[in-house]
Amino acid sequence: MITLIKDILMQKPDGQEVAVYGWVRTKRETKNLIFIQVNDGSCFASIQLTFDRDKGIDSQTEKELSRITTGASIKATGALVESPASGQAVEVAAKTIFVYGEASGETYPLQKKRHTFEFLRDIAHLRARTNTFGAVARVRNQMAFAVHNFFQEHGFQYVHTPLITASDSEGAGEMFQVTTLDMQEIVRKALKDKADPATFILDYKQDFFERAAYLTVSGQLEIETYATALSRVYTFGPTFRAENSNTTRHLSEFWMIEPEMSFFRLEDNMELAENFIVYLLKWALTHCRADLEFFNAQIKPGLIGTLEHVVKTPFTRITYTEAVKELEKHAAEFEFKPFWGCDLQSEHEKYLTEQVFKGPVIVTDYPKEIKAFYMKQNDDGKTVRAMDVLVPGLGEIIGGSEREDNLAALETRMNELGLDMKNYWWYLDLRRYGSVPHSGFGLGFDRLLLYVTGMANIRDVIPYPRTPKSAEF
């Protein structure tokens, strides 16, 4: 198999013959020397090819060299030698070069100059060829692999929960509808039939699933069914929200990680969440060092320091009630004044992690009114066994809870909220047959990427962002 540049760069430069495949980043000439930086995306660094006219370059090679501009794809061969240049240990004393494909300096959109991220979003099919987006892609890859490794090491089974669903899992948000109905034909037919506008009902019996179907907003309810069979399970897959939010933190299609553990109480859940975050950040600091150093230097100064701080700082545990008391002491600091019962705002979360505790914080036992129906109710009748994990520099990174495993308590709560029990028959079955205490949480993978890379806009940490009015590529 072809040797990737990351592996060539690790070799000892003993003058051995190597073949380099990749895309030209830059080419520059001095009198008799031609330097070409080649990158193949396997690592942050490029490798330098050096052609020396004093040593002779044949006419075929000269011809190929003349075709080379930024973006051209090439294969080159030569000897791997120590580099006299600073900032690189090795280079290739190149002998041959072959151009697979040119990249015209007049039309190729990725020239040597800096491009804005906005511009690069419009050419998302090419942006992974830049330093920034190549680094994002590699970190994303490593983080995904870290997720699987963590769970596999801890006895979890990966479960593919369904994307298309007929049930609105948790009333968590607006959903996309999935259909094969020919809507235009349906309108035309209704018009031809002169149907009554007051009583016209769309017939989903004609739809693919013989019912209205949607894209999932969370795999949680389904993953619970597997937790009560396999003990420890997790999903890691796409989820969807049809919210009209145009912010730097929201995507309409994003990747979620949702572990669910039977026999875990809230305390076990917190411990797992803490270990998980620490594991992921350590992994990034170890396996993505060069990419993180780039982000630290070019994108977010202090990034590596923040991540290292979180890794070595025990997570503070605090109840929501305590947190609100603490925040009320500093009410003057906030635009939104905190009070018991309010949802914690981003400014509150930041204040807790950055000013009060100077490190990660897990807030537990939130008012039931601001949390989902399935969370385990405390005896106080007011709070539920929820937890949010907050980290400095981002705020909430994980939300989870112990689940209500008592059938009667769950049904009562669902009735209070007006949920239609018959849509949840199978979810309720988990409390009817061999019910167990169990807990879980959700981590938005794209938000994790924002945190680890220091990138500011969530559209820039996923290859092809889907947001309101935008589904290009």
Add this chain to the structure above:
Amino acid sequence: MITLIKDILMQKPDGQEVAVYGWVRTKRETKNLIFIQVNDGSCFASIQLTFDRDKGIDSQTEKELSRITTGASIKATGALVESPASGQAVEVAAKTIFVYGEASGETYPLQKKRHTFEFLRDIAHLRARTNTFGAVARVRNQMAFAVHNFFQEHGFQYVHTPLITASDSEGAGEMFQVTTLDMQEIVRKALKDKADPATFILDYKQDFFERAAYLTVSGQLEIETYATALSRVYTFGPTFRAENSNTTRHLSEFWMIEPEMSFFRLEDNMELAENFIVYLLKWALTHCRADLEFFNAQIKPGLIGTLEHVVKTPFTRITYTEAVKELEKHAAEFEFKPFWGCDLQSEHEKYLTEQVFKGPVIVTDYPKEIKAFYMKQNDDGKTVRAMDVLVPGLGEIIGGSEREDNLAALETRMNELGLDMKNYWWYLDLRRYGSVPHSGFGLGFDRLLLYVTGMANIRDVIPYPRTPKSAEF
């Protein structure tokens, strides 16, 4: 953290205290002994709790024991000791037991008797608690992890291609539409407006993405964009087909693996595909031994032999033209008579692997008419650099090709097929700027699961199958 049963079963039975958490599979009593098999899904085996009335059982424990039926969830403690019973090395000399949740013998659907797979599909939320579906879930988990490990070891980057797309990637099949339009309201409004049925056009400017959007049928076109930046990449995610196929091999929502490699020719692609299949099957034979032995004994006799045979048999390479010649010699054997130009049928594929070559076969260079537009054209003007990997007992498991990297050739082919070039501007850009030879393939993860488990129906290897008229749970 709680110790899983798989880890307890690995311990040396030195009489140490253990705590067992899980669900009761069976309970039986002899005079003074009570045997309870407990399973937590972490492995195929259950662990046996033995209560001995001769050694004294307190009244609280007796009360708990009386509540235990198949399906009840429990915690038990006792000493891990050598088991006198055959078929198990260790058991728990149990002292205490606590029932979290009962499972009424009158209503719990999963009683000790055998259930049909059809019945279990109707209670898919509980079926992972059975031997068969627990084993399927564990093998699925291991195979997914093996996929990631293989690619990470080979220098690939995992890329999340988008699920929602505005382009019909490859005309590969019927697509689901994704929308937030309130269809019923649209019909009612058109009726009120007395719109003209002949000219009514649905206005997608009002839809979420301001255009018609669909669920992807393949991530290939998008993954190619990342291959030309990072060299070796793969997707592993859900894909969708809105085909009205009610077979044991089709799902409307299924998981696909699609690697794409720059600088790989068809030969490199074949080598990678062969190594990949062998790696996955070896992984299953090593990491899923107990589950495979169950499938081999109860589901598909000979399964392990077939998998071991594929692992050690070099894959035969043969062109489509040669394959058809071979098949024509045995035309009498087939319902569908083979001829040059025909798509190979399942019966042909099986004949090649099971009768002619007695092992895995890679068929290459198919007629261009039966393959996708993006496949690299051979100089003969008739065939393309496609490959299908066929395995005995299943048929096609992988389909792939070298891609057309020449802009003019690709455009000509797309014109021949009447494809609208402007939908593919970004795909064509890959041939305009730094174009490289590249190749890739697709493997349907659920079909791989069918192969590895020996299960007959693809609905039984995914937790919640989506098929025409069926999207329950």
